Amino acid sequence: MKINSPLEAYKFLPGTNCGECGETSCMAFASHLIDRSLKATDCTPLVSEEKYKKKYAELEALLAPEIREVVIGVGENAVSIGGDDVLHRHKLTFFNKTAFAYDVWDTMDEKDLVERVNKIQDFKKFYVGDFLTLDMIAVRSISDDPAKFAAAVKKVMETTDFPMVLCSFNPEVLKAGLEVAAEKRPLLYAANKDNWKDVAALAQEYNVPVTVFAPNDLDMLKSLAKTFSENGIEDVVLDPGTFPTGKGLRTTFQNFLKIRRAGINGDRDIAFPIMAVPLTAWMAHDDDVSASYWETVVASVFTVKYGDIMILHSIEPYAQLPEVHIRDTIYTDPRKPVTVDPAVYEVGSPTADSPLLVTTNFALTYYTVESDLSSNGIDCYLTAIDTDGIGVEAAVAGGQLTAAKIKKGLEDAGFDMKEKLNNNVIVLPGLAARLQGDVEDETGAAVMIGPADSGRLPGWMEQNWPPQK
Amino acid sequence: MSNKMKLSGLTDILKDLDVESLEGVTIEGDIELDISGGGGLNPAMAYALGHEAAQISLHVANIARMLGYPVDQLFAASMGGLPQAPVAGQSRIQDLIPAKFDVSKMSEWATPIQEVTLGATSADGGSRKSTVTLGGENALPYYFDAEMPHRNYVTMDVFDMPIGMAKSVKGNYEDVINDPAEWAKKVVRDFNADMVTIHLISTDPLINDTPAREAAKVVEDVLQAVDVPIVIGGSGNPQKDPEVLEKAAEVAEGERVLLASASLNLDYERVAKAATDHGHAVLSWTQLEINAQKELNRKLMKQCGVPRDSIVMDPTTAALGYGLDYAYTNMERIRLAGLMGDEELTFPMSSGTTNAWGARESWMKESPLNQDSDWGPREYRGPIWEIVTGLTLSLAGNDMFMMMHPTSVQVLKEITQTLYGSIEADEIDITNWIGAEV
Numbered sequence: 084m085k086i087n088s089p090l091e092a093y094k095f096l097p098g099t100n101c102g103e104c105g106e107t108s109c110m111a112f113a114s115h116l117i118d119r120s121l122k123a124t125d126c127t128p129l130v131s132e133e134k135y136k137k138k139y140a141e142l143e144a145l146l147a148p149e150i151r152e153v154v155i156g157v158g159e160n161a162v163s164i165g166g167d168d169v170l171h172r173h174k175l176t177f178f179n180k181t182a183f184a185y186d187v188w189d190t191m192d193e194k195d196l197v198e199r200v201n202k203i204q205d206f207k208k209f210y211v212g213d214f215l216t217l218d219m220i221a222v223r224s225i226s227d228d229p230a231k232f233a234a235a236v237k238k239v240m241e242t243t244d245f246p247m248v249l250c251s252f253n254p255e256v257l258k259a260g261l262e263v264a265a266e267k268r269p270l271l272y273a274a275n276k277d278n279w280k281d282v283a284a285l286a287q288e289y290n291v292p293v294t295v296f297a298p299n300d301l302d303m304l305k306s307l308a309k310t311f312s313e314n315g316i317e318d319v320v321l322d323p324g325t326f327p328t329g330k331g332l333r334t335t336f337q338n339f340l341k342i343r344r345a346g347i348n349g350d351r352d353i354a355f356p357i358m359a360v361p362l363t364a365w366m367a368h369d370d371d372v373s374a375s376y377w378e379t380v381v382a383s384v385f386t387v388k389y390g391d392i393m394i395l396h397s398i399e400p401y402a403q404l405p406e407v408h409i410r411d412t413i414y415t416d417p418r419k420p421v422t423v424d425p426a427v428y429e430v431g432s433p434t435a436d437s438p439l440l441v442t443t444n445f446a447l448t449y450y451t452v453e454s455d456l457s458s459n460g461i462d463c464y465l466t467a468i469d470t471d472g473i474g475v476e477a478a479v480a481g482g483q484l485t486a487a488k489i490k491k492g493l494e495d496a497g498f499d500m501k502e503k504l505n506n507n508v509i510v511l512p513g514l515a516a517r518l519q520g521d522v523e524d525e526t527g528a529a530v531m532i533g534p535a536d537s538g539r540l541p542g543w544m545e546q547n548w549p550p551q552k
Numbered sequence: 553m554s555n556k557m558k559l560s561g562l563t564d565i566l567k568d569l570d571v572e573s574l575e576g577v578t579i580e581g582d583i584e585l586d587i588s589g590g591g592g593l594n595p596a597m598a599y600a601l602g603h604e605a606a607q608i609s610l611h612v613a614n615i616a617r618m619l620g621y622p623v624d625q626l627f628a629a630s631m632g633g634l635p636q637a638p639v640a641g642q643s644r645i646q647d648l649i650p651a652k653f654d655v656s657k658m659s660e661w662a663t664p665i666q667e668v669t670l671g672a673t674s675a676d677g678g679s680r681k682s683t684v685t686l687g688g689e690n691a692l693p694y695y696f697d698a699e700m701p702h703r704n705y706v707t708m709d710v711f712d713m714p715i716g717m718a719k720s721v722k723g724n725y726e727d728v729i730n731d732p733a734e735w736a737k738k739v740v741r742d743f744n745a746d747m748v749t750i751h752l753i754s755t756d757p758l759i760n761d762t763p764a765r766e767a768a769k770v771v772e773d774v775l776q777a778v779d780v781p782i783v784i785g786g787s788g789n790p791q792k793d794p795e796v797l798e799k800a801a802e803v804a805e806g807e808r809v810l811l812a813s814a815s816l817n818l819d820y821e822r823v824a825k826a827a828t829d830h831g832h833a834v835l836s837w838t839q840l841e842i843n844a845q846k847e848l849n850r851k852l853m854k855q856c857g858v859p860r861d862s863i864v865m866d867p868t869t870a871a872l873g874y875g876l877d878y879a880y881t882n883m884e885r886i887r888l889a890g891l892m893g894d895e896e897l898t899f900p901m902s903s904g905t906t907n908a909w910g911a912r913e914s915w916m917k918e919s920p921l922n923q924d925s926d927w928g929p930r931e932y933r934g935p936i937w938e939i940v941t942g943l944t945l946s947l948a949g950n951d952m953f954m955m956m957h958p959t960s961v962q963v964l965k966e967i968t969q970t971l972y973g974s975i976e977a978d979e980i981d982i983t984n985w986i987g988a989e990v
Contacts, residue, residue, distance in 0.1 A: 171888065173881045206925045210873065214923070223986050250986045272986070283645050298982055301653035310649045329977025332970050337696045345655040352651060365990035366980050374990075376936060380967045383940050387880075387947045396990055400928030404913055405940040408873045412944070417881040447840075447875040454874065454910055538788075542758040 084168055085145045089113035095142035096126060097135060103127045116146060119178065149347050151355050152179065153292050153318045155219070155270045155392075156246025162218050164320070164391040165356030170347050176416040181385075182392040183406065184219035184248050186362060189226050189235035196235065200242045202398055208407055211421060211446055215407040217245075221272070221394045222260065224251035229259030236260045240267065248272050248294075248394065254281035265289040270392075272296070272358075273322060274311070276303055286316050294358055298324030299334055301341065301353075309352040320392060321353065325360040327367045327381060335359075336384060343389040356391035365396050375402040383409045420472035421446040427496040428453070431462035435505040438463045438548055439498075440533065440540075441489055442512060443470040443478050452512075452537040459541040464503070468492040476514045486521035493526070500528060508550055512537070657697045661891040665689045666860050666898050667701075668833055670747065671781025672808040680807065681779035684746060686864060686951040687900035692887065693949055694971040704946055704968040706953045706961050707747035707783050708739035709906055712762070712770045713754040718915035720934045721956050732770050733777035740778045743958040744965065749783035749812070750774045755796045756787035764792075764799040771800045775807060783810040783835070783954070790818035794826075801826035810864060810902075813837035816848050824856035833862040835902060840868045840878050842885055846896040853896075860899075864952070869903040871911040872941045879903075880948050887949030900951040905964075908941035909934065909956060935959040943967055 086092055092113040099109065104125045106112040115121035123142050129135045152166035162182045169175040185203045187196050200220055207214040220239050224232040232251065239247060240263070247269040249260040257271055273296035274282035286293035293316060297303035301323060308319050323338040339357055346354035361381040368374035375397035382393060386409050395406070415421060422444045430453060442452045444467040456463060469492065470483035478484035489509070493500065500507055509528045511518060513535030522530045531550060534543045665687040672678025684705050690698035714729045724743075728735040732750060739745040752767040754760040771784055784800045786793035797811050811827050812835040814820035827834040836852055838844040845867050852858040867886055870879045883901060890898040908914055914937035919927045927933060938960035942953045946968050955961050969975050 171884060173885055208924055209919075209921050225987050225989065227987065252984070252986060275983075279648070280645060302651060305651040305653045306648050309651045310645060310647070313649060314645045324982055326982060327980055329970060329975050329979070330973065331977070331979055333694065333973050336694060336971055340695060341653070341655045345653070348655070350655070353653065360982075360985060362990065363980060363982050363985050363988075366982065366985065366988050367977070372932060375932075376939075376963060379936055380939065380943060380963060383943055384947065384967070384971070387944055399932070400926055401932035401936055404927065404933060405872060405936050408913070409876075409940055409944060412872065412877045412880065415877040417877060421877075447870065447878060450874050451870075454912060458910065458912065458915070536788075539758065546758075 084117075084148055087117060089117050092116045092142065092146070095129075095138045095145070097128045097132075099128070101128060116142075118175075122146075148178070149349070149354055150343070150391075151317065151319070153270075153320060153356050155182070155248075155268060155292055157266070157268050158244065160218075160244045160246060161268070162246055162392075167343075167391075168347070170344060172413065173417050176418060177414050179391065180414040181390050181410050182218045183410070184221040184392065184394045185217060185398055186221045186223050186250075186394060186396050187235065187239060188223040189228070189231045191235070193238060196238055197242050199398065200239055200245075204243045204245055206398075206403060208404060210408070210411060211423065211450075215411055217403070217407070219246045219248060219392075221248040221250055224253070224256045224260075227251070227253055227256060229253075229256050232256045233259040233263050236263045236269075240264060246270070248392075250394075252278055254278055254285060257282065257285055261285060261289045261291065265291060268292070270294060270320060272394075274307060276300075276307075279307055279310075283311055283314070283316060286311070287314075292318035292320060294320040294322050296322040296324070299326070299331075299338065301338060304342075305353045308355055312352070319355045320358050321355050322358040322360065325363050325381065325385070327361070327363040327377065332381070336388065339385060339389045357389055359385035359390035359393040361385065362394050362396040371397070371399070375399050378402060379405055382406050386410050387413055422472040423449045423467050425467050425469035425492055425495065427493065427498040428465045428467065430456045430465050431460065433462045433464050435503065436549065437504075438506070438508065438510050438544075439466065439500065439504060440464065440510045440512075441466050441468060441515070442537075443468055443473060443475055443484060445470065445472045445474045445478075448474045452540075455537040455540055461540065461544055464498070466492055466496070466498070475512045479515050479518065484515060484518070486518055486525035489518075489522055490525045500526070506550060658691065658695075661691050661697060663891055663893040663895075663898055665887075665890055665900060666863070668861055668864055668900050670783075670808055670810050670833060672806060672831075676806075676808070678807045679775070679779065680781055682781075683808075684781050684952075686902075689887075689891070689949070691891065692884075693946060694973075700972055702951070703972045703974060704951055704953065704965075705746040706744075706955050706965060707749045708743060708745035708961060709749050709751060709954055709956050710735045710739065710774065711751045711753055712767065713760065715753065717956070718909045718930075718934055720915070720931045721909060724958055733773040736774045736778045736782075740780055743961055745780065745961065747781045747783060747952075748774060748778055749785055749954050751785040751787075752796055752800065753785075753787040755792055756789045757792060758789070759787065761792075764796045767796055768799040768803045772803050775804060781809065782807070783812055785812040790815070794819045794822035797823050798826040801830045801832055804832065805830040808832055810835055813866060814848065814852060816844060820848065820851065821856050824852050824858050827862060828856070828858055833864060834858055835864050835866050836899070837866040838868065840870065840875070840882050842867075842882060842889070842897075845886060846894075849896045849899065863899045864902050865897075865899045866902045866904065869905055869907045869941065869945060871908040871914075872937055872944070873913060874907075874911050876941060876944060880944055883945055883948035883950055901949060902952040902954065903942060903945045903950045905938055905942040905945070905953045905960075906956045908938040911937055913937055935963070939963045939967075946971075 096109040104112050129139045148166045148168050150165045150167045154163050163179045164182050166178045206217050222236050249269045250272040251257050271293040273294040275296045295307035311319050326335045361378045364378035364381050365374045378397050379402045423446050425444050449467050468488050470478035473483050507528050510531045510533045516532045519530045667688040669683050669685045671680040671683040673680050685702050688701035710732050712732050728738050736748045754762040755767045786796045810833045814823040814834050815837045836848050867882050886897050914934040935957045942964045
């Protein structure tokens, strides 16, 4: 975006502090425009009143991200890609997670295709209170037969609402796919130096986003993107080619860096989302495990550095689990702590003789403690106290972790110690030792002090549990 | 009869049609033109000339068409009222707009990262066959702004007593688990470790409370067993570690080991002194906090007198899915600050990548949640968890990886050296990847 202070955004707002957006003042609203937690459209007067029309348009232009945001698909499964403003996530955060498209092809028999699509759309992995899932289906034309391709696209559409990437270099084949799927706003893949006139015409005729492909030729890539956007095709995705091995991969990596840096630095002609195709790893490896591993490695590199959408092949869980996790890692806002819901969690299979341990709702602390316990087979209750996502030491110092908070945390979770436990003991983290007396007074429980590092809980348990009567 | 004429003579007449750059082209026609006449034209002459000009322009148009020029659009435009510009959605874009891609290098990356050499050969008074140099970067890793002077290195973990390990890790070490020297030999000989880290965990008072002097013997054994540089780690017990590392530093005198670690929660002065007294480097370990890292580095330099070429940082590695989001950004910010001249942060970095094995996804047989999709065999899941954890941090600027699984080491070395540029491979033709039978 062209502005970076709330004050600059404020100038374009009504300044009436009407509160319709839910904020107390226009200045507060302006600060949310800058951190992108609210949009200009959330200001009702600005959008609806004629007198603000010009200001609204100006503000939208100023707030537009440096890298164009492209929407693929329709409805609630539509994915947005691009839309970033920075090169390093600590400066603002990255927006719009890398979209993962897994492939099917038009020479598959129908049963296999349906089974594969279902597997892709059903994938889910629980993580920090939600499920990590996949996004898209890429339909590849191996047959080069328009009718076969159209049939495969149709079958995919019957099976899933996931958005699609239609993949062929043959405009006739792409056209056949579009005739079936245009209303679903698929991404066309791809226009290259040979077919670009026909593919551009298809993108215009069917009004769909389109990928331009110029393997390791950034001049051509830019030329295609510029030609398309200056002729009104603005939803463009760039594929500079993903060479899967050796010097080619190194060059690919540097191409991604160059394209994104130029885009963020203001080269509008190349400020579009970037596509990686880790699937090419399968062209370099014969056995499935090596290919899956290398594909995951390539996918990880381009998830970290600027891939906005990628086409992948392996649907082995050992490939997909790290892929969805690294994506979540990179697209988590590093500027605010991630929290878990305050609650009393069961680790393993606790009984009335198990310990009740206290920690904070800072996700990192919580998951560290939780994994230290569960990986050592310690059955217990683990209470995550709401400390606004602050770790133990800082929360004790800052007053977010207190005896009253601990008592309230147990009450809110509906955890009655007398009913659930035979021991009436609370175990505090070593770094919260100074709360011992207060917690005893507040809860009436006996309080034990655990180790300062949850990694030492196994040893501590051996020596201290069950507690001496 | 055929007459010849030069097109250049028609420039004036044809200029309304915007035909240019055809000078020198000779065409044949069946007409003769005389436009050299002085005064005005009479009406009959003008008509005739107009007719002839139109005939010629048709010839010219045909040539232009053959040369690929969009003649029809041109006529349509110049005719005003006749066929209009095509309606949106049906227009054909005819010409590629030429473009030159260009991007500038980062000018603010002006400070190189400190080089730190580990290990000492006989020439330097040690007994290592090779040394390892970390750091020296002038840009983020593998960037085009500046070549990386040194590749990434892997040091593999060895423990002074049997420890609990994920099943797929343990399988590789069962034969050497009671013999740290043999264990060290195995990782260098069989698994291509660049270095070895000996963790003296039995010294922990809560484990075996092995006396420091006894633990130091293990260090001597490992130095005897392998000729690569070594890292010496304590048990992580802040009371015991300084003493353990002092004794270890003493017996490793001359070998320029890396002592792990100095941290703010123990007597870092003792660790720093052990390093400087015996010519070793020290690992400056903090927990995911850039300001704490600055503070500790400052104390090591100013208060303890550790030379700049003897500090490596470990800003903490949290595993994929278990805080890697913080570890990544913490390292990236540290590296960027170093490159931009923060003298307290211009040091190479090390990652305890082995922490990835703490993530349940790397070792647990199956998901404890039945809503999850199938996790597949853990034998394949574990190594890739360690690889992706390390790889991510390599992109943030990490120089050295402490690792455990042989497959992880092999793949991480392959990807980091590929990005570094030292791996040759057959070029794969990807121009038609869509049709690949994979």
